[in-house]
Amino acid sequence: MAAGAASGGSSQSDTYKEARGWLLLPAWAVLGVFVLAPVLMMLVYSFLTKEFRGGVIWEFSLGAYDQFFCNRGLFGDEPCSIEWTYINIFWRSIWQAGAATILSLVIGFPTAYFIATRPEKIRPLWVFMITIPYWVNLLIRTVSMKFMLRDQGPLNDFLISTGLIDSPIHIINTNFAVQLGLFYSYLPFMVLPIYASVERYNFNLSEAAADLYASKWVTARRILLPAVKPGVIAGCVLVFVPSLGSFLAPDLLGGAKNFMIGSLIEEQFKGNAGNWPFGAAASMVLLTMVLILLVVFARQQARAEKAQ
C-alpha cells in the first residue's frame, strides 16, 4: 500500500471494486451508443449508394471512395486515373494546419518557457491568463478575428495611424487569415504541454553545462531542447489535429477560395452537394489520418517516457 501511495497517490485503490461495472455502465452506454456506434454507422454509410438531395439507398457501393480517388473522365467511363480535386483539398488542409502549428510553436514556445521560469507562486496566474481566451466561445473568437482583420478594421486602422503602412493591407480571405484564425483557436494546446515539460526540467543540468563553458545557446539547444521535446511534440499534435478538421476558421476567415476538409464535408450534408456517402467517405479518410497520427504520437511519447 505504501508503495502504491508513493507512485501516484491512491491510483491503486480498489475500495469500490465490486461496484465498478455499475459505475462504468452509464459512461459505456452513452459513449458506446452515441459516439462509437455512430462512427461505425458512418463507416457503413461510406459504402452505400447515394440518394439525391441527401440520404442513402441501402445498396453496397464503392462509389464514394471511387469519386474521392478516381478520375474517370467527363462521362465517367474511362479507367481510373488519380483524381486530384479532393486530394488537393486534403493537401491544402495539411499545409494550413502545419503552418498554423508552426506559428503556434514560434509564439507558444517562448511564452510557455517564460511562464515556466517565473516564480512558482505566480505561474498558475500566467497559465490562467493564457487559457481564458480559449474558454470563450470559438465562434465568437473567430468572428472577433474577422472583425479585427477587415480591410477597414481596427488592425489596419492601427497600422495606418502608426504610419507603418499607407493603405490597408488585405488579410481577410487569405491563407494567412485562416492560419491566424487556427493559431488563435488552439494556441493554449501548444503552450500548456510545453509549459509542463519546461516546469519539470531540472535547471541544474543547464548550470552544469554552463560550468563546463557551454554558451547559453548551446546549453539551450543541446541540453534543454532534448529534455522538453516530448512537450513540444505533444503541443504540435494537439494544435495540428483539431486544425486539420476545423470548419469555422476557413469558413469565416478564408472565403470560398480557401476551402478545407471541414468545409468539403459540411457541404455534403448541409450545403448543396448533398452526397452523404461521399461525405462519410471523406470523414473516414480524415478520421484515419488523425488516428494514425495519434497512434504514432502515443508510441513516440511512450518511448520518450521509457528513455527518461
Place this chain on the structure above:
Amino acid sequence: MSTRKYDIKSLPGFLPITILCLVVLYAPLVVVTLYSFNDSTSITIWEGVSLRWYADVFNGPESTKFKIAAWNSFSIAIIAATCATTIATLAATAMIRGGRFRLRTVSFGLISLPLMVPEIVTAVATLIFFNSIGFTRGYTTILVAHIAFCIPFAYMPISARMQGIEDTYEQAALDLYASKRQAFTKILLPLMMPGIISGFLLAFIISLDDFIITNFVKGAGVETLPTAIFGSVKQGIKPNIMAISTMLLALSVLMVTISYFVSKKDNTK
C-alpha cells in the same frame, strides 16, 4: 551556488514574444467588447458610448429569435453538463478507486474518444446515426449529442482531483463500520466537490460553445445561440451580434474564473 554573470534561465526576446502573445489573444476580444457599446449602425465608425445594441438584443426585431436560441442553449447546457458530470463522476470512481481490471484501458479509450475523433467527424457520425434509426432531429438530438461529448471534459478535472485524494479517509470510515455507499456519499463526494464543480462548469461551457455538432444534429427551425450567431454573421457582422458576443464572452470568463478558484481550494485539510 556559484554566482554567474547571467541568469541561466532567461532567454533573450522571450518576454516581448510573451507580451505579443497576450496582445494577440486579448486584442480581438477587447475590440469587439468596445465596439458593442458603439452608438452607430455602422460597425466601422465610432459615434460614442451607448447601450442601444444591448437594448436591441432584448427588445429589437430579432429579440424573439435570440431569446428562443438563448433558452435552448442554456437549458441544453445545464441538462447536458449535469448528466455528463454525474456519468463522469461514477466512471472516475470506477477508474481511480476500482483497482486494476481488464477493461480499464478500453474504458479510458472510450471516455476519451470524443477528444480524439475530429469534431466534424463526430458531427457527421451523429447525424448519420440519428438518420439511420429514423429519429427526427431537433432539441432532443442536440441534447443527447451534447451529453456524450461533454463527458470527457467533465471527467478530466474530476479524475485528476480523485487521484489527488488519498483513500485513507474512506478507509477510516470503513474501519468505523460505514458502508461502501456511506463512504462514497459522506466522505468521497464532499472531498471531490471542487473537482466536480469545475468539471460541471467546463462541461457547461463546452456545451454552450459548441457549433459544429449542433449545426449538424439540429433540426430545421431549432437554433442555439452559436447557430443563430453563425447564421447572422453569414450576412456580415452586425452591432447586435457584437453585443450578444460580449455578453457570452463575459459569462465564459466569469465561469472559468470561478472554476479556477474552486479547483485551487483544497478541502482535505
